[in-house]
């Protein structure tokens with residue numbers, strides 16, 4: 292597999308990132324930076340060349356780049372994040388996607404959309420109706436992707452759709468049926484086991500905090516690469532939200 296991994300380094304204010312559904316735990320910015328480097332190295336080793344958005348050290352949640360852009364083929368849909376304090380993250384991501392030659396379009400007020408709510412699999416795009424993503428944002432995304440079927444999904448008690456469910460390379464959903472309104476879920480052994488980044492072929496990236504789920508997926512024949520992202524998990528981040536993979 293070869294493509295680009297859009298990422299952004301965490302800054303010194305990472306510990307001030309938003310928390311919504313979890314209690315605030317202290318975050319170590321130095322450790323976060325080292326974990327981020329290892330995360331990027333794992334993507335690079337799997338053939339995803341890192342491209343960095345400009346540092347945004349005054350924006351604590353800026354390393355969670357996934358929320359700012361949804362890439363579908365050569366189209367980059369710049370989001371309008373549901374949390375107003377995250378909206379200034381988008382401009383620098385717009386510059387990068389333009390430099391990469393993607394066509395960029397945007398979600399406009401009063402729509403809100405976080406990329407963490409968007410799960411693409413085949414020709415279907417599932418979008419979580421969350422505290423960050425509203426119906427107007429979902430309608431705008433659907434209008435921007437006329438060749439895809441956009442399916443809204445109800446959520447309960449989680450930040451984003453992909454906090455609760457992702458898709459394995461064969462299209463099987465892995466996630467928590469008590470949190471997300473989707474049928475036929477493979478239930479992970481740990482909460483973080485719901486977060487899988489397909490890296491190409493049978494290889495997937497997962498958090499080191501889901502070892503039993505990793506074992507389960509290895510049993511299914513997948514090649515699991517695990518990375519420790521504890522500092523980002525304290526801020527409700529997961530392996531999916533730290534990058535946007537672009538073919």
Ligand SMILES: NC(=O)NCCC[C@H](N)C(=O)O
Nearest residue numbers: 308309355407526527528532
């Ligand atoms: N896509 C994601 O799961 N993003 C995680 C964002 C975490 C950040 N602290 C936030 O609340 O926006």
